[in-house]
Amino acid sequence: MGADLAIAVLLGGIVALDGTSFGQFMISRPFIAGTLTGAAIGSPMEGAAVGAVLEMFQLCVLPVGGARFPEAGPAAVVATLAAGAAPGAGGLALACVLGLVWAEVCGASVIYLRLLNGRMVPDPAAGPVTPQKVMRAQFAALALDFLRGALLVSVGAVVGILVTPRFALAWPLDEPWTLGLLAAGAAAPLGALLRTLGGLGRWRAVFTYGVVIGCIAVIAR
DSSP states (O other), X not given: OHHHHHHHHHHHHHHHIIIIISOOOSTTSHHHHHHHHHHHHTOHHHHHHHHHHHHHHXXXXXXXXXXXOOOHHHHHHHHHHHHHHSOSHHHHHHHHHHHHHHXXXXXXXXXXXXXXXXXXXXXXXXXXXXXXXXXXXXXXXXXXXXXXXXXXXXXXXXXXXXXXXXXXXXXXXXXXXXXXXXXXXXXXXXXXXXXXXTOTTTTHHHHXXXXXXXXXXXXXX
16 A cells, blocks of 8 residues: 555645646546545546546636646545455545645645745845756746645545545435436536537437436446
8 A cells, every 4th residue: 555655645746737737737626636645545446436526526727827726646545545445336426526626725735836936936035047947946936836746646645545445335325316416417517618618409419419428328228
């Protein structure tokens, strides 16, 4: 477990960097972050399931400008660790709830990181601003973002691993009903995304096909 946690913490730092500071290779998307974490800790299906649910909630989030938004990448890592600690429908449900809550915590931490980054910018009033000073400030900001992600995953993992198994057994629904409940909850933000893309009128056919295929999948299961 210690090795798995160390890998997850390292991945949390990388995912935090990928969100904005460096790369933006999309590994910070919840589905990718959850799947990678699940594969690393030996729970690939739990990671993919948690990541998919959090991805649906995150699709309508547009991280533009200085707006505050939930950061679901590190949260997906935490949620996957929680799901791996308590396999089953209860663990999946509680892990997704933890992921949504922790995404808000991660998003709030970004605001404080930006304020700290602003203080590290070389001040012309304090002396000449050299390329070396600018580079040091940039690398320091990258290091802080990595540490922020690693710390968020460390704290969130402790909470998830300790809390989720204790309450997962009390979850009253089986796996199909749990997946349906999570999908229904994710339908609200997806509806907001649909409106952003032009509304139901423009995408009526795609929406109808999706509902039909989803109903067939549920019945076939």
